[in-house]
Amino acid sequence: MGEWRKFIKSKFPNIHIVYSAEEPGNIYYVTNDKEGDYFPERYILDFTDGLEYFNTLESAAEYVKNLTGKDVQTEEDVTSALEELEEKDLEENEDAFYSFNKFTVIEEDEP
Numbered sequence: 001m002g003e004w005r006k007f008i009k010s011k012f013p014n015i016h017i018v019y020s021a022e023e024p025g026n027i028y029y030v031t032n033d034k035e036g037d038y039f040p041e042r043y044i045l046d047f048t049d050g051l052e053y054f055n056t057l058e059s060a061a062e063y064v065k066n067l068t069g070k071d072v073q074t075e076e077d078v079t080s081a082l083e084e085l086e087e088k089d090l091e092e093n094e095d096a097f098y099s100f101n102k103f104t105v106i107e108e109d110e111p
Contacts, residue, residue: 005017017032018031018032018033018037018038018039019031019032019033019039020033020038020039020041020103022044024046024099027099027101029044029102029103029104030103030104030105030106031103031104031105031106032105032106032107033105034105036055039103040055041053041054041055041103042054042055042056042057042102042103043055043056043057043100043101043102043103044100044101044103045060045063045064045082045099045100046097046098046099046100046101047082047097047098047099048089048093048095048096048097048098057075057078060078060100061073061074061077061078064078064081064082065081067081067082067085068081068082068084068085070084075100075102078100079100082098082100083098085098086098
C-alpha cells in the first residue's frame with residue numbers, strides 16, 4: 001500500500017494523499033486523516049452480521065449497549081461485553097464473532 005503512495009508522490013510532489021486502510025485478518029486499521037475530515041471513523045466493529053463504523057467511542061458504546069443490554073463506556077467495557085456476547089452466540093452459531101478495533105492515526109509517510 002505504501003508503494004503506490006510513494007509512486008504518486010514522486011510524480012506529484014505537492015499532492016497530499018488522505019487515506020484509510022483496513023486489513024481485518026491482520027487487525028490493521030489505520031488512517032492519516034488526523035482531523036477526520038475525509039475518514040471520520042475511529043472505531044470499527046467487524047462481526048457476524050457485517051461491519052459497523054463509529055466516529056466516537058460514545059456512539060460505539062451506545063450501539064454495543066443496544067446489542068448486549070450492558071451499560072458500556074470504555075473500550076475495555078465494549079470489548080468485554082462483546083466477548084460475552086460472542087460466547088453466548090457461539091452456542092447457536094459456530095461462526096459467530098465480534099472484533100472491535102480502533103483506527104490508529106499515523107503520520108502520512110508511515111506505511
